Amino acid sequence: MAQTLASLSLSKVVCSVLLLCHVRSASVLYDLDITNDGPITTEAQATIHSTLRMKDGGNSPVSDRKYHFSWVYGPLILVESSEHGMDSTIIVTSPFPGVFPVSVQVMHTDCWLCQTIARNLTVLEVSEFIVGNLSITQTEDHDKLDSRSPTGALTRVSFLLHDPSNYFESASFTYKWDFGDGTEMTTEYPTVYHNYSTVGVCSVHLEVAAEWRQDGTRMEQRRKMVQKTGHFSAALELMDAVRGINIVGSTEAHVMENLNLSLHIQGSLPLHLCWLIKTECVPLDRDHCHLVAMNATHYNLSHVFRDAGQYCLSVRVENGVNMLQSYQEIQVRPSGIHPAFLALPCITLLSAMLGLAAYVTFRSSAQQKDLVEVADFDFSPTSDTSPSGSKWNCRQMCCETCCLWPSQESCETIREHHSLLRPLREPVKMYTM
Ligand SMILES: *[C@@H]1O[C@H](CO)[C@@H](O)[C@H](O)[C@H]1NC(C)=O
Ligand SMILES: *[C@@H]1O[C@H](CO)[C@@H](O)[C@H](O)[C@H]1NC(C)=O
Ligand SMILES: *[C@@H]1O[C@H](CO)[C@@H](O)[C@H](O)[C@H]1NC(C)=O
Ligand SMILES: *[C@@H]1O[C@H](CO)[C@@H](O)[C@H](O)[C@H]1NC(C)=O
Ligand SMILES: *[C@@H]1O[C@H](CO)[C@@H](O)[C@H](O)[C@H]1NC(C)=O
Numbered sequence: 341m342a343q344t345l346a347s348l349s350l351s352k353v354v355c356s357v358l359l360l361c362h363v364r365s366a367s368v369l370y371d372l373d374i375t376n377d378g379p380i381t382t383e384a385q386a387t388i389h390s391t392l393r394m395k396d397g398g399n400s401p402v403s404d405r406k407y408h409f410s411w412v413y414g415p416l417i418l419v420e421s422s423e424h425g426m427d428s429t430i431i432v433t434s435p436f437p438g439v440f441p442v443s444v445q446v447m448h449t450d451c452w453l454c455q456t457i458a459r460n461l462t463v464l465e466v467s468e469f470i471v472g473n474l475s476i477t478q479t480e481d482h483d484k485l486d487s488r489s490p491t492g493a494l495t496r497v498s499f500l501l502h503d504p505s506n507y508f509e510s511a512s513f514t515y516k517w518d519f520g521d522g523t524e525m526t527t528e529y530p531t532v533y534h535n536y537s538t539v540g541v542c543s544v545h546l547e548v549a550a551e552w553r554q555d556g557t558r559m560e561q562r563r564k565m566v567q568k569t570g571h572f573s574a575a576l577e578l579m580d581a582v583r584g585i586n587i588v589g590s591t592e593a594h595v596m597e598n599l600n601l602s603l604h605i606q607g608s609l610p611l612h613l614c615w616l617i618k619t620e621c622v623p624l625d626r627d628h629c630h631l632v633a634m635n636a637t638h639y640n641l642s643h644v645f646r647d648a649g650q651y652c653l654s655v656r657v658e659n660g661v662n663m664l665q666s667y668q669e670i671q672v673r674p675s676g677i678h679p680a681f682l683a684l685p686c687i688t689l690l691s692a693m694l695g696l697a698a699y700v701t702f703r704s705s706a707q708q709k710d711l712v713e714v715a716d717f718d719f720s721p722t723s724d725t726s727p728s729g730s731k732w733n734c735r736q737m738c739c740e741t742c743c744l745w746p747s748q749e750s751c752e753t754i755r756e757h758h759s760l761l762r763p764l765r766e767p768v769k770m771y772t773m
Contacts, residue, residue, distance in 0.1 A: 384507035470570030
């Protein structure tokens with residue numbers, strides 16, 4: 341008896357667990373997306389769309405079952421509704437402004453006492469005013485930049501009406517612009533250009549008026565004029581375009597010495613600097629240079645050259661308005677040490693060798709003659725590789741023996757760099773807008 345009771349309660353527990361599992365799995369099996377194309381103006385129509393999806397994106401065998409979408413749209417007025425498989429759409433309108441929640445729930449149609457398998461909610465905003473967006477963008481006037489005229493900024497101000505149901509189809513619009521600098525303007529088109537004489541924060545106010553004839557109510561058949569208005573504001577921090585890159589400092593350096601250059605940039609912050617030192621001038625892109633986010637209009641650059649020769653510093657500066665490139669040639673000389681210092685050990689070595697040669701000649705024997713030839717062999721090969729003058733001969737002879745020079749490579753790179761093309765000097769301008 342007790343056993344039966346126990347097994348009964350056990351089966352009850354199992355049952356309820358199974359039921360719970362079923363409910364849980366059913367509730368997590370579906371996603372119900374719900375979107376609306378609001379905000380809308382009073383009397384205009386909004387479309388609210390809902391789609392039932394299987395959770396992991398896959399198509400399940402149950403997807404050919406029938407679903408019922410149950411909408412709750414509160415005080416909104418239903419204009420139209422439609423249902424296709426796993427999609428349902430309603431079109432609503434409202435004579436009053438407000439924020440209205442619209443909810444939907446979905447259940448199977450082929451079962452008795454069916455549970456809701458998914459639900460979701462969206463909020464529709466209805467405004468008594470015209471709905472849209474006012475935007476300001478700064479554009480660049482190329483002529484103005486080239487003439488290096490004082491600061492100022494050209495802006496494009498534009499209004500975009502949001503009217504998904506074409507409610508304003510037959511309306512005629514009037515736009516009253518106030519640019520905040522004492523300039524006002526009235527137009528019939530939604531986009532204007534305005535030139536601000538100074539940079540800084542600008543703010544624009546717009547008053548939009550729409551007017552059209554509408555069919556009269558049932559009471560009076562006469563057509564009446566309808567008017568809607570809207571007020572919009574937008575602000576933008578105007579920036580000064582990058583107008584110049586001034587490279588200050590010595591453009592000559594010596595090997596293994598710091599070259600310090602200061603870059604002064606004319607243009608509004610934030611600036612993005614990108615620089616590269618190579619043997620030739622190159623147009624830069626963001627990937628192959630030293631990137632610096634500048635929070636000041638100057639930047640101190642320091643570089644150590646390992647080899648002598650002709651180099652080019654390529655600089656690219658960009659802000660939100662435009663981009664400018666500039667190039668600077670840099671001459672790197674072999675060393676900071678005076679040639680006289682180098683000559684001293686050379687002379688010492690030479691005298692030692694000459695002494696040895698004299699000693700060897702004096703002792704003149706066939707065996708010792710070979711030694712002299714070895715000494716000669718050490719001197720000769722570098723003599724024709726020198727690019728300039730007799731001081732060079734001495735230095736390069738010392739290259740390997742004195743160890744004062746970094747390596748033979750440096751002697752060779754000197755010659756390589758001399759044959760390079762002369763780089764560009766003029767800054768190249770490119771504009772992003
Ligand atoms: C409700 O709808 C939104 C918008 O489609 C969606 O991002 C969200 O995942 C949905 N929530 C559920 C529980 O399905
Ligand atoms: C209008 O601006 C709002 C934010 O201010 C933005 O969320 C919305 O997507 C914009 N609408 C259009 C049509 O650009
Ligand atoms: C460059 O600056 C460093 C310190 O940052 C200094 O040690 C060096 O002497 C400077 N080089 C020249 C050529 O002025
Ligand atoms: C600019 O950068 C320096 C260091 O690079 C920092 O100390 C300073 O706070 C920064 N200034 C601003 C305004 O971000
Ligand atoms: C750059 O160098 C100048 C001197 O050449 C110095 O006055 C200035 O403080 C330096 N700026 C920075 C950010 O190191």
